Amino acid sequence: MSLNPPFYGDYGHGSAAQLSLQRYYQQILPETQKKDGTKSSDPTAVGASTKSKPRLLLMGQRRSGKSSISSVVFHKLPPNETLFLESTVRIQKDSMASFMDFQVWDFPGQIDIFEDNGFDMDAIFGEIGALIWVIDAQDDYLEAVARLNSTIAILQSRYPNINIEVFIHKVDGLSDDYKLDIQRDITIRIQDELSDQGYENAPVTFHLTSIYNHSIFEAFSKVIQKLIPRLGTLESMLDNLCRTCRFGKAYLFDVLSKIYIATDSSPADMASYEICSDYIDVIIDITDVYGTWHRSEEGRKRLEGEPWNGKLEDQVGCPTVESCLVLHDSKKPIMLREVDRYLALVAIMGEDSYDKMPLVNMNVEATVEGLTEFFNITRRKK
Numbered sequence: 001m002s003l004n005p006p007f008y009g010d011y012g013h014g015s016a017a018q019l020s021l022q023r024y025y026q027q028i029l030p031e032t033q034k035k036d037g038t039k040s041s042d043p044t045a046v047g048a049s050t051k052s053k054p055r056l057l058l059m060g061q062r063r064s065g066k067s068s069i070s071s072v073v074f075h076k077l078p079p080n081e082t083l084f085l086e087s088t089v090r091i092q093k094d095s096m097a098s099f100m101d102f103q104v105w106d107f108p109g110q111i112d113i114f115e116d117n118g119f120d121m122d123a124i125f126g127e128i129g130a131l132i133w134v135i136d137a138q139d140d141y142l143e144a145v146a147r148l149n150s151t152i153a154i155l156q157s158r159y160p161n162i163n164i165e166v167f168i169h170k171v172d173g174l175s176d177d178y179k180l181d182i183q184r185d186i187t188i189r190i191q192d193e194l195s196d197q198g199y200e201n202a203p204v205t206f207h208l209t210s211i212y213n214h215s216i217f218e219a220f221s222k223v224i225q226k227l228i229p230r231l232g233t234l235e236s237m238l239d240n241l242c243r244t245c246r247f248g249k250a251y252l253f254d255v256l257s258k259i260y261i262a263t264d265s266s267p268a269d270m271a272s273y274e275i276c277s278d279y280i281d282v283i284i285d286i287t288d289v290y291g292t293w294h295r296s297e298e299g300r301k302r303l304e305g306e307p308w309n310g311k312l313e314d315q316v317g318c319p320t321v322e323s324c325l326v327l328h329d330s331k332k333p334i335m336l337r338e339v340d341r342y343l344a345l346v347a348i349m350g351e352d353s354y355d356k357m358p359l360v361n362m363n364v365e366a367t368v369e370g371l372t373e374f375f376n377i378t379r380r381k382k
């Protein structure tokens, strides 16, 4: 078995204290010397490794939750440990080794990069994938909305193609009605301002998020999906799989972050996403405990001998992780199949599909081959 999740970025797993310490060390790393000798926190001082990767910029007011989002989604920090995160003082750059290498930049809330002349806008926004603006829904958000409005106006005039994703964050603990009221109010305030300035179709999208439930992963999934070239091809592969195998829902997951990068076109519901994403955790925990499956020489000989007479590799369905689980109360099996080091296909099967496992396996195998080919081609084209 594999499915060993790759380590993301620079922190890896760790306690809140370790994380704070690592963040602190990163923040006090020798700053870049400007030509005139003054110190600079210029974000253009990016190493070659961080160039040419789509970038997600996390911006917003102080304490709005930017570092918490990045730590929970990309570093598996338990949400309640974000209480101990220290305020970010310099731009925090993380490279994610994933199915698509991308970077996450966490901006300190107290800096307004548009007012401070030390920032090179082209270096920040030149290769950007999306700007994620985090608004604290539990606080007075008028100032945050005003700052977002001026940011959108600047970006629309200079970089009109940047996707702007507004995370109306910390909505846990708010009633459903209140959440929707806030979303409506913020949306109207932003759209009114934009149309006053003559920007009718600015690419601004709103998400209700919290680190205490799956909504933050769902929102990131939607953000990342916009960056995938030919997403429609992936979706139609999953549609075909669902149709031929009578699956209820299929997701292609990035294993560690549990962001889903594609799903079939049937209506998405949070419950199916949650169960599939929790299933990944179960499998990762099992592989963490039992590791790679080593067979004894004797056991291998027995399996390769009479009556099978064939190499074990030719007898097993696939060399990577493959798992299926039936929940007692729903009677709908959930299946998981590893696609590569980073990706896994997880699907909720129909009630009758368990009887047709050989056919299901064949179709899953064909889909995995298709997905592998898809990523080989799109990676080559970049």
Ligand SMILES: Nc1nc2c(ncn2[C@@H]2O[C@H](COP(=O)(O)OP(=O)(O)OP(=O)(O)O)[C@@H](O)[C@H]2O)c(=O)[nH]1
Residues within 6 Å of the ligand: 060, 061, 062, 063, 064, 065, 066, 067, 068, 069, 081, 082, 083, 084, 085, 086, 087, 088, 089, 107, 108, 109, 110, 169, 170, 171, 172, 209, 210, 211, 212
């Ligand atoms: N209730 C709730 N609290 C959250 C959520 N996300 C973050 N927080 C809390 O918000 C506080 C501030 O979080 P940070 O991630 O440090 O905020 P930041 O935007 O990075 O702040 P700066 O580094 O100062 O810009 C922490 O105490 C978090 O625990 C959430 O979804 N719900």
